[in-house]
Amino acid sequence: MTGKFFKLLAIVACCSLPLISGSAQAERIKDLASVQGIRNNQLVGYGLVVGLDGTGDQTTQTPFTTQSIINMLAQLGTTLPTTQSLQLKNVAAVMVTASLPPFARIGQPIDVTVSSMGNAKSLRGGTLVMTPLKGADGQVYAQAQGNLMVGGAGASAGGSRAVINHLLAGRIVGGATVEREVPTLLGQGPFVHYEMESTDFGTTQRVVEAINREMGGGTAEAIDGRVVRVQAPEEANARVAFMGRVENLEVRPTKSMAKVIVNPRTGSVVMNQMVTIESCAVAHGSLSVVVNAEQQVSQPNPLSAGQTVATTQADISIRQGGGALMPVKAGANLAEVIKAINALGANPQDLLSILQAMKAAGALRADLEII
Structure with a gap:
């Protein structure tokens, strides 16, 4: 093997x-650098998955699941005493995560990942109820809901259990709807800054030379080994067209470390x-160390009034290859x-x-x- x-x-x-030597000859700037300020934003939320086939949280061991169910039912008009002991097996508490892409608009669907945070056995076949997704500032940027798609399977019977892949995390394609937009600026004033994927002075200088050769001398200048400042048109449509041309310029990067x-x-x-x-x-x-343990039983003579004693005989061997x-x-x-x-x-x-x-x-x- x-x-x-x-x-x-x-x-x-x-x-x-x-293939490596051929592809390393020239790469597009969009493959080597990203525009400063254009980035994803992480979202997170806490919710409940319902409709499980007896594979949900054991509510006696996960009190936060019970509390979440009581709070959700209260919002829907059903009041339960806080001391109520619920024995539900079809509900699981989950964390919902998503990545809000740049320029996302209200109403745009985004994918979400749902992960169990209790002691559920499987999320397969479950449905995520409406869950608000918040950003780092605590504001709600999306609402998630939908049927989970779990890429695994499992079965258990008589104390035995077989599992294929992972059953405690799933994905909902287009499961969240954007409710708040994040302002994204295309640069600061007359400049757009490109950030290289890695610090490389040689490659950064070649990017500057390629932009100046195509767009005119003085258009780009290197701030340091990672950032390139590019002078771009300030009108939105012209700036987008300009950046589209820049990101498709080909540059031959220096050899990597x-x-x-x-x-x-x-x-x-x-x-x-x-x-x-x-x-x-x-x-x-x-070097291998092998330990063999053998149980031995000592039987007394029939008329000695002794007791049977079990002893362990250990054999330890060390082998050097x-x-x-x-x-x-x-x-x-x-x-x-x-x-x-x-x-x-x-x-x-x-x-x-x-x-x-x-x-x-x-x-x-x-x-x-x-x-």
Whole structure:
């Protein structure tokens, strides 16, 4: 399985090299930068999902669900005593989140995500009742309601339970309606500011040169390694047309930093095309500790008036796998790096330790980032 993993990684990397080199030659400004001030706004709300098939919250253990039901019924004209003990299994308390896009207008539908916050077993088949969605300022910007779409399934019987995918979060496409608009300005006065996705002085300078070459000298100037200030028409229609031309200009970005991303929780290792390695020697062995416990029973003689005694016999063994010192050839490109790493025959988990050691020894020419 390990060999197949690294062979597949090598094939994908080698096949993607021509695509990477071709696509890196020129990219649109809209793919490299965003307009300052044009952004999404996060919305959040608390609500109830009803219509569940006995998979809702256990209200005796989630008092906030019971309180929410009483408050909702009171608003609908049904009054219940606050000391009422409700035993409902078809209702679940949920958090509703959404992203309000820029230039959203009143009446526009947006998607929402619904997530359980109690001890419900599943939200499948439920309906979200009207839930106000608020922004960071506490104002209501949208109202959400609708039937949930949960991409999972589950069944339980006799103490056994089988679940496919996740059942405690769902999505409602177009489930919220915008009720309040967020003013969005296209720049400040005569200027529009473009923010680069990452700080890169070389790429920023190339963006400035591309805009000045197409729109005229002095139109754009770099504020720092991330922000470009562009002089644009102040009339709304002309400014939109101007920004449409700017965002489609093509720029050849500078080469990115050599970086290796490591996720120790999943064993994933991803490296970009700029990674290189120097010649080095690596030895990596495996250490395993095995503990076997065996129950033994001691029986007394028939006439000894003794008692039967159970004892545990433990057998502990430590095994050290072989780890011969292996030379690793220098690699000048990604394909050569993968070929050199494959020669070690390490599994993904061992590769994490090897890469860290190579970085410490100065043999790995890349920034090692652990996420």
